[in-house]
Amino acid sequence: xxxxxxxxxxxxxxxxxxxxxxxxxxxxxxxxxxxxxxxxxxxxxxxxxxxxxxxxxxxxxxxxxxxxxxxxxxxxxxxxxxxxxxxxxxxxxxxxxxxxxxxxxxxxxxxxxxxxxxxxxxxxxxxxxxxxxxxxxxxxxxxxxxxxxxxxxxx
Amino acid sequence: xxxxxxxxxxxxxxxxxxxxxxxxxxxxxxxxxxxxxxxxxxxxxxxxxxxxxxxxxxxxxxxxxxxxxxxxxxxxxxxxxxxxxxxxxxxxxxxxxxxxxxxxxxxxxxxxxxxxxxxxxxxxxxxxxxxxxxxxxxxxxxxxxxxxxxxxxxxxxxxxxxxxxxxxxxxxxxxxxxxxxxxxxxxxxxxxxxxxxxxxxxxxxxxxxxxxxxxxxxxxxxxxxxxxxxxxxxxxxxxxxxxxxxxxxxxxxxxxxxxxxxxxxxxxxxxxxxxxxxxxxxxxxxxxxxxxxxxxxxxxxxxxxxxxxxxxxxxxxxxxxxxxxxxxxxxxxxxxxxxxxxxxxxxxxxxxxxxxxxxxxxxxxxxxxxxxxxxxxxxxxxxxxxxxxxxxxxxxxxxxxxxxxxxxxxxxxxxxxxxx
Numbered sequence: 421x422x423x424x425x426x427x428x429x430x431x432x433x434x435x436x437x438x439x440x441x442x443x444x445x446x447x448x449x450x451x452x453x454x455x456x457x458x459x460x461x462x463x464x465x466x467x468x469x470x471x472x473x474x475x476x477x478x479x480x481x482x483x484x485x486x487x488x489x490x491x492x493x494x495x496x497x498x499x500x501x502x503x504x505x506x507x508x509x510x511x512x513x514x515x516x517x518x519x520x521x522x523x524x525x526x527x528x529x530x531x532x533x534x535x536x537x538x539x540x541x542x543x544x545x546x547x548x549x550x551x552x553x554x555x556x557x558x559x560x561x562x563x564x565x566x567x568x569x570x571x572x573x574x575x
Numbered sequence: 576x577x578x579x580x581x582x583x584x585x586x587x588x589x590x591x592x593x594x595x596x597x598x599x600x601x602x603x604x605x606x607x608x609x610x611x612x613x614x615x616x617x618x619x620x621x622x623x624x625x626x627x628x629x630x631x632x633x634x635x636x637x638x639x640x641x642x643x644x645x646x647x648x649x650x651x652x653x654x655x656x657x658x659x660x661x662x663x664x665x666x667x668x669x670x671x672x673x674x675x676x677x678x679x680x681x682x683x684x685x686x687x688x689x690x691x692x693x694x695x696x697x698x699x700x701x702x703x704x705x706x707x708x709x710x711x712x713x714x715x716x717x718x719x720x721x722x723x724x725x726x727x728x729x730x731x732x733x734x735x736x737x738x739x740x741x742x743x744x745x746x747x748x749x750x751x752x753x754x755x756x757x758x759x760x761x762x763x764x765x766x767x768x769x770x771x772x773x774x775x776x777x778x779x780x781x782x783x784x785x786x787x788x789x790x791x792x793x794x795x796x797x798x799x800x801x802x803x804x805x806x807x808x809x810x811x812x813x814x815x816x817x818x819x820x821x822x823x824x825x826x827x828x829x830x831x832x833x834x835x836x837x838x839x840x841x842x843x844x845x846x847x848x849x850x851x852x853x854x855x856x857x858x859x860x861x862x863x864x865x866x867x868x869x870x871x872x873x874x875x876x877x878x879x880x881x882x883x884x885x886x887x888x889x890x891x892x893x894x895x896x897x898x899x900x901x902x903x904x905x906x907x908x909x910x911x912x913x914x915x916x917x918x919x920x921x922x923x924x925x926x927x928x929x930x931x932x933x934x935x936x937x938x939x940x941x942x943x944x945x946x947x948x949x950x951x952x953x954x955x956x957x958x959x960x961x962x963x964x965x966x967x968x969x970x971x972x973x974x975x976x977x978x979x980x981x982x983x984x985x986x987x988x989x990x991x992x993x994x995x
Contacts, residue, residue, distance in 0.1 A: 464737055472959050473992040476966030476985070478974040494974070509967045516960050521763050521934050522953040540928065541920070548917035 475512045479505045511539040628656040628663055630715035631689075631706045636723050644698040644727030650690045651717065654708040657686050665709050669693075672703040672719075696725045736991050740958065748951025755943035761950055763938050768907055768925040772806075775905045776813045779880035785820035786810070787879040789870060789895060790834065791886020791910070792863055794827045798933070799911050803885035804830075804837050805936035805945075806909075810883065811841025815850055823856040824873060826866040831858045867891040871898045884908040884923065885932065888915045896922035909935065962992060 428447035435444035481496040497505070517529065518536030525533045568574040631651040639646035649669065657664040669682035669691050682691050696702060701722035708715045755761050779786045788810060790803040807823075814821045821838065825831045834856045842851040859869040871894065874882070882899040884892070884906065892908075892915040899906045900922045908919035909927025919926045927935055930952075937945035966988040973981035 460741060461734075461737065464741055468955065468959060469737060469740070469992045472962045472966070473989060475963050476970055476988055476992070478970040479967065480971060480975065482974045483977070509963065513960060513963050516956050516963075519930050520953055520956050520960075521766075521949055523762075524764050544917035544920050547914065548921055551914075551917070 471512065475509055477505055477509070479509065510535065515539055627712045628708055628710045628715050629654045630708050630717045631667065632717065634704065634706055634717045634720055636702070636704055636720045638723070638726045639692065641728050641731040641733050642725070644725045645694060645696050647693045647696060647702060647704075647723065647725050648690065649693065649704055649706070649720075651706055653687065653689050654715065656710070657708070659687065662686075663710050665711060668707040668709060668714075670705050670707065674700050675703075675722075678705075698725055698727060700724060736993065740955075743958065744951055744955040747954035748948050750947075751950035752943055752947030755946045761946045763934065763946065763949060766927065766931050766935055766938060768909060768927040768931065769806075769935050769938060771905075771907055771925045772810060773813060775881040775883075775907055776810065776817055776819060778905055780817040780819045782880040784880035785822050785877055786814060786881045786883070787870075787874065787877075787899075787904070788821060788823045788883045789886070790823070790825060790830055791884075791888050792826045792866060792891065793887035795829045795833055797887050799885075799887040800827075800830060802932050802936045803909075804833055805940055806883070806885055807834060808837050808841050809939040811838040812845045814838075815842040815845035815847040818847075818850070821855050822873060822877065822879065824859045824866070824870050825856060826859060826861055826863075828858055831856050863889065863891060867894050870895060874898045874902050874904070878902045879904050882906045884910075884919065885927070886910065887912060888919075893918035893922065899923070962988060966992075 428450060431447045432444050435441045478497075480502055481494055483492045484495045485492045514532050514536035516536070517532040518525075518540065520533075523529055564574065631654050634649065634651040637648045637650070639648045653667075654664050664686040666686055667682075667684040667688060668680055669684065670678040671681045671693060672678050681693060684691065691706075693702070693704075701724055703719050703722050705719045706717045708717075751761060776786065788807055790800055790807065791797070793800050795801065811821065823834055823838070825834060835853055838855055839848070839851050842848050859866050873879075874895075875898065879899075879902070882895075882904040884895055884899070885908065888895070888910050889912070892910070896906060896908060896919055906923035907925045907927075908923040909932040910916060910919065911929045911932055913929070916926065916928060920928075934949055937949040966985065969981045969984040969988060972978060973985050
């Protein structure tokens with residue numbers, strides 16, 4: 421394996437010789453190709469396959485086994501679970517529609533894309549609020565230290 | 576053997592258990608004798624004694640699938656005395672013999688366990704295993720496995736589905752790049768942030784103030800910086816056409832060089848190479864907040880009419896966007912960092928959200944490779960959308976109605992998108 425690295429490194433140095441400098445593109449393309457291939461698997465696995473798999477779920481209820489009798493029966497999910505499942509399924513689907521660039525956002529497709537951007541904006545709002553609150557918490561902590569522990573003005 | 580152990584054996588062990596114990600010990604002894612005569616000398620002292628408990632049975636060693644040849648998987652049927660209510664088995668010990676050498680304890684397991692993964696092995700060595708069941712009164716050794724070695728697999732067939740999806744999307748990208756090269760017009764929907772670029776440059780022209788372009792704080796190895804420079808090419812062309820000033824402080828030396836080349840190319844395309852000068856782009860510092868302070872200073876002093884914040888941003892995103900907002904600039908921002916997007920959405924006039932930033936470079940450049948990639952990715956999104964729609968519908972209907980067809984469809988969908 422060391423020979424592969426040494427050869428690729430040597431080919432890279434050929435860039436210094438203008439006449440055969442084009443050969444230095446081979447190791448570069450090898451590195452870019454290998455890196456892309458390695459990242460591709462991780463990205464596909466986590467950003468696509470896993471997300472799709474986790475979104476595939478029953479929305480309203482499931483057949484579950486009774487722990488005492490062992491018999492299976494249909495059990496409706498609690499209302500908050502149903503809402504949560506619908507939000508995940510609709511939000512993911514509508515978000516994907518928004519980021520679909522090959523079709524004009526018109527008609528039903530456009531309406532779904534609009535739902536998608538609503539989901540995104542609500543997410544951004546929550547994220548913004550969370551960050552602001554965490555910064556406020558840091559500020560309060562510092563003030564507490566300065567005026568309480570250090571200056572002793574807050575008891 | 577202690578008095579207590581003897582009493583325990585006579586009082587609890589029935590004839591069937593005794594028979595099994597004796598036969599297992601007979602088999603174990605035979606196996607030990609056949610496989611490695613020296614091993615019997617090195618078996619722990621407890622197991623030499625007549626055990627009051629049954630050993631584990633059906634000990635199997637298998638190669639761990641789809642690894643680099645470093646792992647073996649052991650499995651067995653727990654001792655028949657391993658019953659939680661009775662609690663006679665206190666645990667198991669796993670022993671390994673490497674290349675016929677001395678036994679080495681490699682694992683202590685709690686009662687009820689029936690498997691063990693032996694990691695960090697060599698493909699060149701032969702390994703044998705046995706499991707010792709432990710109780711307060713003694714121990715019982717299983718038969719020893721035949722010598723085996725881990726194997727390396729070159730292809731992970733557990734990820735065939737991943738390969739198929741990647742093949743479809745990769746094929747679609749190649750197909751669309753080919754189509755674009757043959758001159759076929761590929762449709763890309765309008766992106767609001769990009770439609771505003773011309774308007775924002777026009778505003779700077781009318782106000783007689785400069786345009787400030789910030790390409791993020793990452794280097795040229797970040798794809799977001801590359802996307803920002805592609806948009807810069809288009810902006811530079813318009814800047815040259817409208818004869819407006821552009822200022823571009825950067826935090827990376829390589830970005831400075833690339834940005835200068837990009838702007839120069841834009842001015843040449845617009846037919847005004849004479850209007851270009853290197854001072855349009857200047858390096859400030861690699862330090863994150865040193866750079867932010869410098870850019871904020873430029874914003875406050877020069878009061879640009881338009882600010883572009885495109886690329887990879889971190890904690891500085893809101894500081895920059897707020898300062899731009901305070902000087903009354905029209906701001907077009909874009910990043911693929913989800914944590915920074917909320918700040919841009921809150922403080923800027925237009926925001927390119929995530930993939931829109933990359934789509935923008937294809938949209939503006941019209942390059943076949945970029946357009947083909949964008950269309951190919953849309954195929955991937957189409958597959959994901961269809962899978963979610965069919966998957967959720969089949970999962971819900973399968974649970975509500977119990978239809979066999981729906982259950983089968985659900986299994987297919989889950990299998991297709993399982994990630995290992």
